[in-house]
Amino acid sequence: MSAGPLAQIQIRDRTGEGCVAENGFCPDWIAENLDKYWTPLLEHVYLTVVSVAIGFGIAFSLALLAHRRRWLTGPILGVTGALYTVPSIAAFFLLLPITGRGNTTAIVALVAYTLLILFRNITTGLRNVPPDAVDAARGMGMTPRQILWKVELPLAMPEILAGLRIALTTTIGLATLAFFAGGGGLGEQIYSEKAGTGGLFFKSNVVVAGSLAVALAAVSDLLVLAAQRLALPWRRTLRTA
Amino acid sequence: MTKKYPGAAEPAVNELSLEVPAGEICVLVGPSGCGKTTAMRMANRLIDMTSGDILLGGESIRTRRPAELRRTIGYAIQQIGLFPHQTIAQNVATVPRLLGWDKRRIEARIDELLELISLPREIRDRYPGELSGGQRQRVGVARALAADPPVMLMDEPFGAIDPITRERLQNEFLRLQRELRKTIVFVTHDIDEAIKMGDRIAVMKQGGRLAQYAPPAELLMNPADEFVEDFVGADRALKRLALQRVRDVDLWTAPLVREGDAVGEVRAKLADSDVDIPLLVDDAGHPLGWLADRGMTGDRVRPELRSRPEPILDVDDVLRDALGDLLAEESRYGPVTDERGRVVGVLSLDIISQALQTPASEVPSAGDVLSR
Numbered sequence: 061m062s063a064g065p066l067a068q069i070q071i072r073d074r075t076g077e078g079c080v081a082e083n084g085f086c087p088d089w090i091a092e093n094l095d096k097y098w099t100p101l102l103e104h105v106y107l108t109v110v111s112v113a114i115g116f117g118i119a120f121s122l123a124l125l126a127h128r129r130r131w132l133t134g135p136i137l138g139v140t141g142a143l144y145t146v147p148s149i150a151a152f153f154l155l156l157p158i159t160g161r162g163n164t165t166a167i168v169a170l171v172a173y174t175l176l177i178l179f180r181n182i183t184t185g186l187r188n189v190p191p192d193a194v195d196a197a198r199g200m201g202m203t204p205r206q207i208l209w210k211v212e213l214p215l216a217m218p219e220i221l222a223g224l225r226i227a228l229t230t231t232i233g234l235a236t237l238a239f240f241a242g243g244g245g246l247g248e249q250i251y252s253e254k255a256g257t258g259g260l261f262f263k264s265n266v267v268v269a270g271s272l273a274v275a276l277a278a279v280s281d282l283l284v285l286a287a288q289r290l291a292l293p294w295r296r297t298l299r300t301a
Numbered sequence: 302m303t304k305k306y307p308g309a310a311e312p313a314v315n316e317l318s319l320e321v322p323a324g325e326i327c328v329l330v331g332p333s334g335c336g337k338t339t340a341m342r343m344a345n346r347l348i349d350m351t352s353g354d355i356l357l358g359g360e361s362i363r364t365r366r367p368a369e370l371r372r373t374i375g376y377a378i379q380q381i382g383l384f385p386h387q388t389i390a391q392n393v394a395t396v397p398r399l400l401g402w403d404k405r406r407i408e409a410r411i412d413e414l415l416e417l418i419s420l421p422r423e424i425r426d427r428y429p430g431e432l433s434g435g436q437r438q439r440v441g442v443a444r445a446l447a448a449d450p451p452v453m454l455m456d457e458p459f460g461a462i463d464p465i466t467r468e469r470l471q472n473e474f475l476r477l478q479r480e481l482r483k484t485i486v487f488v489t490h491d492i493d494e495a496i497k498m499g500d501r502i503a504v505m506k507q508g509g510r511l512a513q514y515a516p517p518a519e520l521l522m523n524p525a526d527e528f529v530e531d532f533v534g535a536d537r538a539l540k541r542l543a544l545q546r547v548r549d550v551d552l553w554t555a556p557l558v559r560e561g562d563a564v565g566e567v568r569a570k571l572a573d574s575d576v577d578i579p580l581l582v583d584d585a586g587h588p589l590g591w592l593a594d595r596g597m598t599g600d601r602v603r604p605e606l607r608s609r610p611e612p613i614l615d616v617d618d619v620l621r622d623a624l625g626d627l628l629a630e631e632s633r634y635g636p637v638t639d640e641r642g643r644v645v646g647v648l649s650l651d652i653i654s655q656a657l658q659t660p661a662s663e664v665p666s667a668g669d670v671l672s673r
Binding site: 190192193194195196197198199200201202203206211214215217292293294 | 345347368369370371372373376378380381382383384385386387395396399428430444445454
């Protein structure tokens with residue numbers, strides 16, 4: 061999470077207890093303990109997917125509501141924006157008394173952070189749909205619902221997916237703090253006091269768990285990007301238009 | 302019908318009353334802000350009337366649910382509004398799909414329409430972004446025609462393209478209309494387009510009022526008021542000439558001569574003719590040129606030419622183009638040839654000026670002229 065400790069990594073003794081005791085970067089130790097990252101990684105994926113899915117559901121409903129009643133856009137942006145600015149660790153601690161330690165608290169906080177990004181991108185996407193396409197759709201006899209699902213949402217898709225990518229990477233980053241609320245995830249490894257050193261931030265641990273979080277963010281981003289290219293073939297034609 | 306927007310001092314459309322005969326093109330034309338588009342959009346309930354009614358085949362549109370009504374009325378607009386995320390085939394299939402046609406019927410209809418608007422079949426699976434402006438306009442028209450609606454609304458459907466392509470699309474559409482015989486409400490701000498496309502033209506002025514509703518020739522000959530006169534332009538006589546073809550007027554008989562004809566006969570012919578110079582033609586009847594006096598000095602005509610036959614006019618030229626050719630060659634008359642290039646008569650400036658006095662009722666609309 062922080063560049064400080066990483067910058068001071070010294071690779072003196074790559075083997076044995078000495079490395080661990082000195083809190084160095086120890087490949088041997090990592091190789092031995094690699095399997096203990098498996099569960100936190102899955103927890104992390106779970107937190108991210110569930111939070112973004114719920115966040116998307118809420119943001120999508122709010123965006124459709126604001127699409128019908130334009131005046132709601134401002135207030136919704138205000139509330140989701142306020143949620144977004146609450147410092148993340150504070151949010152986890154604030155929720156503790158209400159939802160208790162565990163997944164729920166972590167997910168509630170993470171969902172709150174996705175709302176602004178997703179809502180803004182979905183509404184922007186809907187607003188940028190070419191008005192002549194909507195007029196033609198109406199003039200040809202599509203009902204408002206058909207226009208929404210067959211014309212407006214497909215045309216808003218690029219911006220919606222862009223919002224999804226930002227939400228995913230942001231949530232993967234924030235989920236490293238979920239363990240403060242007892243939500244598990246890779247953060248537990250990053251901040252753990254382990255291997256009998258007695259101190260916080262065991263460097264080997266920080267490097268591996270941190271890298272896993274970054275890799276997870278990169279993979280999820282690429283997945284959405286690939287899905288976007290597959291699902292929106294028409295986007296490739298627009299450059300010539 | 303009347304449309305008044307809340308908060309507006311004047312209605313956008315003010316007691317407009319029009320009857321469009323089935324199978325004809327009615328053009329709504331006027332300066333911007335005259336309410337022509339608003340009027341058109343009331344016909345498929347994209348805009349609801351404040352008062353009045355619109356009857357389609359005797360039935361009030363108020364009795365129909367808007368979305369269902371619109372599926373039975375073709376709709377084409379200037380910005381086309383093709384769906385960029387759908388292929389051309391999907392775009393064209395929009396209304397048939399809304400109407401629940403089965404798949405095979407839709408596929409067959411798409412092929413039929415692409416052929417009708419002369420676009421290659423390969424274009425089916427392309428996206429609108431890959432097409433040229435003219436092709437997109439064509440697809441827009443095809444999409445409006447897809448479910449074969451008896452009535453169509455077209456708002457400057459050829460507006461956003463270059464003049465040459467526009468002219469071609471207009472001609473294509475008029476030919477199409479000759480077969481399809483749709484009842485069309487066509488909106489434009491361009492009086493030339495109105496004259497070209499309209500069987501009847503409704504000129505509208507500020508405040509959504511109807512200034513005149515008449516066939517093009519009538520509009521050009523007898524503008525109802527100063528506004529209409531200004532709007533159709535100072536060259537309205539010239540515009541009228543675009544409504545008539547050379548074959549529609551009585552031509553002068555040409556004193557045709559061939560090499561070797563008896564000079565005596567030629568002189569007799571000349572006495573009967575409106576033209577006092579003989580026109581030398583070859584054996585097939587193609588014009589060679591106007592004969593010089595020295596060609597008639599002997600017993601038999603010799604091929605001595607006074608001047609070339611230009612301009613040679615075609616029976617299918619509109620009078621305006623024929624007049625242009627005469628003026629360009631600084632000639633008072635010229636030979637007219639048929640499709641095989643044979644001389645059938647002579648057109649003169651006198652004939653053209655007489656044509657301008659033809660009663661409006663005898664002048665056809667451009668659509669009829671074009672398709673003959």
